[in-house]
Amino acid sequence: MLDRIKNWFEIRIGLKDLIRAQLTEYRVPKDINIFYTLGFVAMAAFMMQAATGFFLLVYYVPHSEQAFKSVQAIMTTVPYGWLFRMLHAVGSNLMVAVVFLHLASVFFMGSYKKPREMTWLAGCLMLLLVLTFCLSGYLLPWSQLSYWATTIVTTIPTAFPYFGDYAAYIMRGGEHVSGVTLNRFFAIHVALLPFLFISILGFHLFLVRRIGISSPPFGEKNEREWTEYRHEAHSDGIPFYPHFVFREMFMVMIFFAIMFFIISFMPTLFLPEDANTPADPFRTPARIKPEWYFLAPYQMLRLIPNKLLGVVMQIIIVALFILWPFFDTKKERNILKRRLLLGVFFISIAMWVILAVWGRYS
Amino acid sequence: MKRRGFLKLLLAVFGTTAIAFLTYPLARFLAPPAEKAKGKQISIKRSEILAGEAKSIALNNTPVIIINRQDKGFIALSKVCTHLGCIVEYDKGKKRLLCPCHAGTFDLEGNVISGPPPRPLPKMPLKVEGENIVIG
Numbered sequence: 001m002l003d004r005i006k007n008w009f010e011i012r013i014g015l016k017d018l019i020r021a022q023l024t025e026y027r028v029p030k031d032i033n034i035f036y037t038l039g040f041v042a043m044a045a046f047m048m049q050a051a052t053g054f055f056l057l058v059y060y061v062p063h064s065e066q067a068f069k070s071v072q073a074i075m076t077t078v079p080y081g082w083l084f085r086m087l088h089a090v091g092s093n094l095m096v097a098v099v100f101l102h103l104a105s106v107f108f109m110g111s112y113k114k115p116r117e118m119t120w121l122a123g124c125l126m127l128l129l130v131l132t133f134c135l136s137g138y139l140l141p142w143s144q145l146s147y148w149a150t151t152i153v154t155t156i157p158t159a160f161p162y163f164g165d166y167a168a169y170i171m172r173g174g175e176h177v178s179g180v181t182l183n184r185f186f187a188i189h190v191a192l193l194p195f196l197f198i199s200i201l202g203f204h205l206f207l208v209r210r211i212g213i214s215s216p217p218f219g220e221k222n223e224r225e226w227t228e229y230r231h232e233a234h235s236d237g238i239p240f241y242p243h244f245v246f247r248e249m250f251m252v253m254i255f256f257a258i259m260f261f262i263i264s265f266m267p268t269l270f271l272p273e274d275a276n277t278p279a280d281p282f283r284t285p286a287r288i289k290p291e292w293y294f295l296a297p298y299q300m301l302r303l304i305p306n307k308l309l310g311v312v313m314q315i316i317i318v319a320l321f322i323l324w325p326f327f328d329t330k331k332e333r334n335i336l337k338r339r340l341l342l343g344v345f346f347i348s349i350a351m352w353v354i355l356a357v358w359g360r361y362s
Numbered sequence: 363m364k365r366r367g368f369l370k371l372l373l374a375v376f377g378t379t380a381i382a383f384l385t386y387p388l389a390r391f392l393a394p395p396a397e398k399a400k401g402k403q404i405s406i407k408r409s410e411i412l413a414g415e416a417k418s419i420a421l422n423n424t425p426v427i428i429i430n431r432q433d434k435g436f437i438a439l440s441k442v443c444t445h446l447g448c449i450v451e452y453d454k455g456k457k458r459l460l461c462p463c464h465a466g467t468f469d470l471e472g473n474v475i476s477g478p479p480p481r482p483l484p485k486m487p488l489k490v491e492g493e494n495i496v497i498g
Contacts, residue, residue, distance in 0.1 A: 148448060152463060155447035173394045176423065180394060282418065282425045282441075284449040286462045302464045307445060307480050362465075 019241075027237035028244050029215035035105035036213065040248040041255050042102055043201065045095035049133075050194065052088040060140065062186040064179030067142035068278045086263045092134055093270050094259055096293045099127050107324075108345065110333030111214040115226045117325040119211065122204040124322040129197045134291065136189040139182060145272065147279035148288050150185070151177050159311040176281065217333035225331075289360060296352045299359030403498040408490065411436070416452040421498050425449050426486050427459070428497060431470050438486035438497045439472045445479040459483065 009015040028036075059078055061070040074081035103123060106112055112120035139150040154177060157167040173180030212232030215221070238244060262269055274285045290298045297314050304310035320327070328341070335342050363371070402422050411417045416429040418441065425441035429452065439459070441449045448463035458475065459468040466477035473482045489496045 148463070151448065152446040155445075169394070170392055281423075282420060282449060284451075284462050286451075288448070288462055298464075301446070302478060305478055307478060310478070 023241035023245075024239050026240040027234040028213050028240050029234045030237045031216050031219065032213070032238070032244065033216055034247065034251065035101075035109070037244075037248045037251040038098055038102035038105060039208075041251050042095060042098045044252045045091060045098055045255065046197070046201070049088060049091050049095060052084045052091065053190070055084045056088055057190065062140070062183060064142060064182050064279075067140060067182060071141040071143075072276075083263075086267065087259070089270055090259050090262050092137065093291065093293075094255065094262075096130055096134060098255065099130050100293070103127060104349070108335055109214065110217050110335060112325045113328070113331075113333055114325075115211055115229070116207070116214060119204060119207040120325050121322065122200050122207065125200050126197060126204065128318075129193060129200065131293070133189065133193050133197070134293075136185040136193065138291075139177075139185045140189065141275065142182060142279045143275045144277040144279055144283075144285050145274040145288070147177060147281065148274075148284050149290055150181065151284075152290075154181070156311055159307040161308075178281075218336065221334075223331075223333070292356060292360070295356035295359040299355040299362070302359070302362070403496055405491075405494045405496045408436075408493050408495055411495075414454060416454070419497065421486060426497065427452055428488070428495065429470055434470075436488055436490060436495055437470065437472075438488040439468075440484040440486060442483075443479055444474075444481040444483065445477070450483065 006015060056074065059070060059074050059081065061067060071085070074085050076082070106120065106123065135150070135153055139146045154168050154171045157171065158164040160167070169175065171181070171184070172178070173184050210231070212234070214232065215234065270291070274288065277285070289295065300314060301307070301310045304313065330338070332338055335345065404419055404421055406417065406419070406428070411428060411430040413430050413432045416427050418425060418427050420426070426438055427441050427450075428436060428438045430436055441451075441459075443450050443461040443463065443466050445461065445464055445466050448461050450459040450461045450466070450468060453460050457470055459470070459472075461467070461477065461479065464478050466479040467475040468479070468483050469475050471482070472485060474480075486497055
């Protein structure tokens with residue numbers, strides 16, 4: 001029976017040739033390391049978010065008077081509703097962590113360099129989209145935490161003269177965060193962002209396949225100058241399937257192991273008390289803190305006395321990060337041979353960690 | 363101009379016009395309808411707020427605090443922090459208004475004492491009429 005199904009597809013799409021060309025004879029560098037699997041882990045995380053998000057939509061009510069109750073009902077009365085909500089909430093945090101790690105490892109391996117600038121840009125755009133996913137999804141439970149986090153974020157544009165107030169007004173659909181804002185964020189979260197994310201993900205994967213996976217820059221390498229398009233094939237490499245795919249699956253299992261560990265033993269890690277209190281537009285909770293991935297920018301906003309300067313500085317830092325391949329045009333990919341870049345890399349990470357910890361405990 | 367060039371130009375002009383015509387309705391669609399003029403007033407008894415105490419009310423959906431300052435009398439201030447929109451809270455002991463989000467501090471006139479807020483808290487119209495305080 002299985003053979004007949006395979007044969008049916010073989011006649012129509014050339015299945016064997018497809019598997020041979022795209023999986024078994026497709027080679028990846030023989031010295032490829034575990035960090036190269038993070039892109040696949042991020043993609044698996046996104047697929048899980050899409051699936052659990054769909055299940056939550058079955059019960060969630062996007063209305064300011066019912067959103068909080070519907071989320072509480074998912075957590076308490078819907079059979080296994082808590083599981084899908086926790087998978088979605090914890091999964092979003094872990095997905096951000098995986099995307100951060102993926103970008104950091106790509107940076108460390110120098111894989112953003114010519115001819116892969118567009119692949120880097122697409123990756124950075126996906127990071128921004130993931131953060132927008134988190135922001136828009138954060139409001140949906142209509143809790144104190146979500147309400148005030150959204151108030152802060154939608155007030156940031158007011159730092160800009162002339163158009164800032166209007167931009168904030170459009171984002172909120174009024175002067176304050178309200179039910180109108182909830183509807184806007186819901187529409188963005190479930191209809192606009194998935195479409196954008198999948199489009200850019202497709203472009204990203206196309207580029208990875210079209211150009212070929214970059215090899216780690218360490219050790220003796222004799223890399224040819226990129227003066228014209230060529231596919232970087234690794235004829236002496238290992239087969240993508242089964243060798244590399246199994247490594248990827250192993251990392252996906254680690255990802256899920258961490259997620260279930262958090263759900264089982266640290267269920268309030270990403271859902272503090274204010275996440276279980278209904279939104280009150282007249283009271284900001286004391287000592288409210290953003291999610292861990294926004295702690296560093298949050299602390300920067302606290303430290304810089306001028307709001308416009310604080311916001312502009314953050315935009316410049318993000319723009320510098322995204323456009324880095326166009327500033328760093330040196331041929332040398334091995335960061336260990338570039339002490340200054342290595343210093344910038346570790347100092348940037350250290351600064352981010354210090355600001356985040358400072359923001360969390362100040 | 364050749365026919366092909368003319369058709370390209372025509373397509374560009376019509377395309378741009380169509381997008382321009384769609385942009386305006388889209389911008390209007392996303393902008394919420396203008397809210398009606400607000401002229402609501404709230405009246406409370408003077409005796410409700412003792413010297414050194416404060417009371418929070420909602421005036422036209424804006425959180426407002428009325429403070430009975432021991433030396434200067436009543437004042438009504440918006441509770442919305444001018445930094446990023448969080449709600450400030452009254453610290454009776456320190457005689458300050460504190461923002462829980464980014465640690466902005468205001469005095470009881472609404473002036474910024476410390477932290478990142480760029481402007482003082484807006485003052486709300488307040489009148490003392492006999493035994494009543496009228497805000498708004």
